[in-house]
Every structure is written in C-alpha cells, then in structure tokens.
Amino acid sequence: MSTGGHCEIAVSLRGLTRTFERPDLGVPVRGLRRFWTRRPTMEAVALHPTTFHVNAGESVAFIGPNGAGKSTTIKILTGILHPTAGMATVLGHVPWLDRDALSREIATVFGQKSQLWYHLPARDSFTLLTRIHDLDADLARRRAGALCERFGLDGLLDRPVRTLSLGERMRCEVAAALLHSPRILFLDEPTIGLDVIARQELRSIIRELNQRDGVTVFLTSHDAGDVERVCDRAIVIHTGRVVFDGSIETLRRDFVRRKTISLELSSPFTGESPIMSGVVSTQLTPMRWQFQVDTTVVPAETVLAGLIGRMQIADLTITDPPMEDVIAAIYGQASSSEAVS
Amino acid sequence: MNVVRFTGAYVWANLRIALAYRAAFFSAVLGMVINDAIWVVFWWLFFTRFPSVDGYGFRDIVIVWSICATAFGLAVGLAGGAFTLASRIARGELDFYLVLPKPVILHLVVSRMDTSGWGDALFGVAVFAFLASPTPMDAVAFVGLSLIAATIFVSYAIAVNSLAFWTGRAETLSDQLIFGLITFATYPEKLFTGAVKVVLYTVVPAGFVAYIPVSLLHEWDRGWALVLLVGTIGSISVAVTTFTVGLRRYQSGNLTAMRA
Ligand SMILES: Nc1ncnc2c1ncn2[C@@H]1O[C@H](COP(=O)(O)OP(=O)(O)OP(=O)(O)O)[C@@H](O)[C@H]1O
Ligand SMILES: [Mg+2]
Numbered sequence: 001m002s003t004g005g006h007c008e009i010a011v012s013l014r015g016l017t018r019t020f021e022r023p024d025l026g027v028p029v030r031g032l033r034r035f036w037t038r039r040p041t042m043e044a045v046a047l048h049p050t051t052f053h054v055n056a057g058e059s060v061a062f063i064g065p066n067g068a069g070k071s072t073t074i075k076i077l078t079g080i081l082h083p084t085a086g087m088a089t090v091l092g093h094v095p096w097l098d099r100d101a102l103s104r105e106i107a108t109v110f111g112q113k114s115q116l117w118y119h120l121p122a123r124d125s126f127t128l129l130t131r132i133h134d135l136d137a138d139l140a141r142r143r144a145g146a147l148c149e150r151f152g153l154d155g156l157l158d159r160p161v162r163t164l165s166l167g168e169r170m171r172c173e174v175a176a177a178l179l180h181s182p183r184i185l186f187l188d189e190p191t192i193g194l195d196v197i198a199r200q201e202l203r204s205i206i207r208e209l210n211q212r213d214g215v216t217v218f219l220t221s222h223d224a225g226d227v228e229r230v231c232d233r234a235i236v237i238h239t240g241r242v243v244f245d246g247s248i249e250t251l252r253r254d255f256v257r258r259k260t261i262s263l264e265l266s267s268p269f270t271g272e273s274p275i276m277s278g279v280v281s282t283q284l285t286p287m288r289w290q291f292q293v294d295t296t297v298v299p300a301e302t303v304l305a306g307l308i309g310r311m312q313i314a315d316l317t318i319t320d321p322p323m324e325d326v327i328a329a330i331y332g333q334a335s336s337s338e339a340v341s
Numbered sequence: 342m343n344v345v346r347f348t349g350a351y352v353w354a355n356l357r358i359a360l361a362y363r364a365a366f367f368s369a370v371l372g373m374v375i376n377d378a379i380w381v382v383f384w385w386l387f388f389t390r391f392p393s394v395d396g397y398g399f400r401d402i403v404i405v406w407s408i409c410a411t412a413f414g415l416a417v418g419l420a421g422g423a424f425t426l427a428s429r430i431a432r433g434e435l436d437f438y439l440v441l442p443k444p445v446i447l448h449l450v451v452s453r454m455d456t457s458g459w460g461d462a463l464f465g466v467a468v469f470a471f472l473a474s475p476t477p478m479d480a481v482a483f484v485g486l487s488l489i490a491a492t493i494f495v496s497y498a499i500a501v502n503s504l505a506f507w508t509g510r511a512e513t514l515s516d517q518l519i520f521g522l523i524t525f526a527t528y529p530e531k532l533f534t535g536a537v538k539v540v541l542y543t544v545v546p547a548g549f550v551a552y553i554p555v556s557l558l559h560e561w562d563r564g565w566a567l568v569l570l571v572g573t574i575g576s577i578s579v580a581v582t583t584f585t586v587g588l589r590r591y592q593s594g595n596l597t598a599m600r601a
Binding site: 020071075078079080081082099100101103104106107108110112113115117119120124127128131132133134160 | 343346347350351354357358361435436437439440441442443445448589591592593595
C-alpha cells in the first residue's frame, strides 16, 4: 500500500512466530510422581510465521477471529513478549531488545487493560507519566492541556479514574498514551464495551490523529465500524496466516464475492421470479426486488443484462456487502480458502 | 537524578492513594507497631527471668529487632512491588511496565507500597532510639545498615518472586522463603552452626540482613563491612539477573485488568 515516493517503514515483520508452552492435560501424571516428574507440555502456536510491513503514516486494521494471534502480535511489536522465532522492527528498533528507546516513540492502548492509576484522578496519571517519560514538566502540562481540550476531558481529570464511565476512561487512556507524542499508536480492541456514541468519538479521535498529526495507527478490532472509519488498509490473519493485505475498498469489494442488486420498478413485476445459478432473488414488494449475486459464479453485469430485458426498471443500485458481512465471512472462512491477496 | 525524581513521584502517588483510605492506612501502621511490640515485650519478659543466655542479653535482641523491623519496613514500604511480583507475573500484569521507558524491575518495585511497612520502620527506629541507648555514631551506623539490609530484603524478594517466571505460580513458595528469612534474621546467629550457617549466608541470607549489620553495630570491623558490601552487590546482581532471564519467559495474559 505504498503511496509512491519515499516511504519510511514504520513496522516490519519477517517470519515472526510465537508459540506458548502449555501443560499437556492429555498425558495424566498421577499420584506422588506429580511432585518430581516434569509435567508434560505441548507447544501451542499463537502466531505462525508472519510477514508484513507498515509504512509511516498509514492506518492499518489488523483483523482476524478470536485466537488468530492479533494481541500476541501487538505484544511482540510493543516489546511485551519475546518472539519464538523471526524478526521484527518498529521504527528501526527490535522491540524486545530495544524496549527503552522504542517506548519513547510508540504508545499502546489496550481496550481491556487500563493504564491509568485506578484510585487516582487522571491528572495524577499524567504527572506520573511525565516523570516516567522524563518529559519537561511545562511542556507536558501544555501538551496535556491541549489533549484535554481536544478530547473533551474537562471536568474528568480531577475525578478518581474508578469513578469514570468506560467511555470517559477510554478517552483519558488515549490522551495519557499520547502525552509523549508517540509516532505509532498500537490499539488492541480500543472500542470494546463502548456505546455507539463513545465508539464514534473514539474513532474520530484516532482518525484525526492519523490524518492531522500523521501518527501511524495499528489497530485490532472486531467492530466493522472501527475498521471502516479509522483505517485505510486491512491486514487479515486467520489461523496465523495473512490471508488478505490491501485497501479497505478492495477488502469490501473482493473478499466477499457478492453484490447486491436492488431494483425499483416502474411497473409491478408479477411473473416467475428469474432463476439463475449464483443468484438469490427476493421480492420485497411487487415494485421492489433484490438480487444477491455470487460473482464467482456469474458476473453482476450478466445478471443485470438478463433482468433489464424482463423488468421495467426505474432505478437500480449495486452495492458491496456491508463490512459486518465481510468480517463475518473472514472469520467463518476456513484457512484453506485462498482469498484475494 | 531522574531515578530519584521518578521514585519520588511514585512514593507521592502511593501515599496519596493510601491517604485516600485513611482509616485503612493508619490501622495498618498501628497494627504493625503493636504486632512488633508484642515480640519485644515477650523478649523483655524472657530476659527479666534469664538476664543473659550464652552472653546474649535484652539489648542485643533489641538491636536485632530494630534493624530487622526498620529494614523490612523500608523494603515493603518503599519497594513493596518486589514482594507482590510473583502473583503479578503469574497474572500477566507486567505489560504496562514493559511498554514504558524505565528499567522494568525498578518500575515494578517502586510501583507498590505496603503501608504496614511504615509501622515496622516506625517501630524499629523508636525501639532503637529509646531502648538501645545509641550514641550519635551508632545512630548514623543504624541508618546506613538498615538501608543496606533493606536493599538485601528487596533483592531477595525480587529473586524468589521471579521464580514465578518458571513455575507459573510461586506466591506460596516466595512468601515462605521471605518469611523464613525474617524468622531466621530475628534469632541470634549463635543458635546456628554448620550447614545451616552456610544456608544462612546464601539461600536464606539472614547473615547479610541481620547478623553482620548487628555485629557491625556492636563493633565496627572493616573486614565484615567489606563482606557486607560484597554481599549487597551480589544480592542485587542475583536479583536483577534472575528477573532479566525470567522476563524472556514472560507470557503476558489477556485478563481484563485495572491498575490498582
Ligand atoms: N499466555 C498464553 N499462554 C498460552 N497460550 C496463549 C497465551 N496467550 C495467547 N495464547 C494463545 O495464542 C493464540 C492467540 O492469542 P491472541 O490473544 O493473540 O489472539 P487474538 O487474535 O488477540 O484473539 P482475540 O480476538 O480473542 O483477542 C490463542 O489460541 C491463545 O489461546
Ligand atoms: Mg486479542
């Protein structure tokens, strides 16, 4: 997804792999032997060798079903986990070796883990983070002020974090993560549990950071809206393999090979519903019809050509499937199916 | 200097959290003072009946207790994170510290404060001041030796808690080892000989947290001071190495968590 010209690579993975050792419960070790035998373990693969690159300034949705290895990837890229094999660099640093330098240039937001001090007002978290990042106190205060204004945090900063609603807290979390002006923002399911409004607020905050400030965004989410509203590019992993890497439009257009043709008729059509293989037709009213076309079987144009001869069409629209359906299809898909890539 | 300011910021924040729950804070401090005092009263009663056991008197036990209580109190009061490390490793709670730019172990250690430790420290200092009749020189030595002993307590806690990287759950083991260290430290060294003594200068380093500091307080000796210094540096190295090596095995976790 390079936009041409010179592109700085922000994140790069080459064959990055992670396995976990788990007790193998299938092998019983009973009785006293438990105390001195090493419990048998098995290797569980959390991330199969994975390769991709992200350029500086991109905003990437990293998607895949539960257990695909998304959080594991983010944890390796932010220096939390060591990989089992392979290589990765983030802004030129190897995350697990160069954590200190890296952590001054990136920020991480986990929807499920708070990074604010629970019992203290968010303002105190800002003060602590100022010390942790060795920021200039005045500079940090001004930056905090600017972030608060931008994210509408007035009145929230002086209440203990434990008294904030989830939505309020998430806005504070993102503001706190941005205090040291990171160049990359990693977000792991940031909108989880938020209501529609809070979701939209958070999305537009993240979008604006990417568009206006040029912060590279790398986000995981199960929410179609997050992917569409925030990101330009999607990387899809399924059972540890990258099965799609391309623009959001391409994902929508091509991942699910299905178009919906909606027709408004100028006179009611009461005849036999047209039967074609790869097409499911639905009569909404005698004046309105809908056709789901599987474009791997028959091109939408062919279907349309057939319909034009039989129906008197006043208006027509051809739409790609909604993002929800695309994501559902991705998750439902067996690893064997070769998607566009 | 950054490290000092950083630690200071944490102490301040933790103190604010503690004071937000004032009643709990003061009862923890008071409870610990009473707990320690009961022991000293016990020893006082003991020595009024047997004034000296093997040349060992009430003042000796007072010094042992004051050093141990002060050192342990400072350790858990300022570096309480070292003592809760095992459960946080097992629950995958290190993520937060790993994405921030400070030595992870330092950050973890200062991130928690056990307020009951302030009771221990208060008690230790008071007992030393009032019952050991110290000279000004003694007082200086007491402060220095308590800080060194506290450092060893913290190092020991880090090392044994880091076993959780290998065992998954090591809270019970590490708590018992630390409890063992305190127990041995508060008894006179004379009780132990042979192999036990070797253990007390290695695996359960009561020798370094108590016996050597106490003997130095009685009588300054350059050789023993050097041994103590080497022991302190050694224990810090062991702690940092164990933690660093263990960290490669860190598994994180997906538990939903709030920062307490
Ligand atoms: N600490 C761990 N120990 C053992 N297995 C783990 C551990 N962490 C993750 N796994 C396994 O690795 C795989 C990938 O987990 P990961 O959390 O990266 O998935 P994910 O893509 O983030 O899923 P979700 O969408 O549910 O958040 C899962 O099968 C999980 O069970
Ligand atoms: Mg996840």
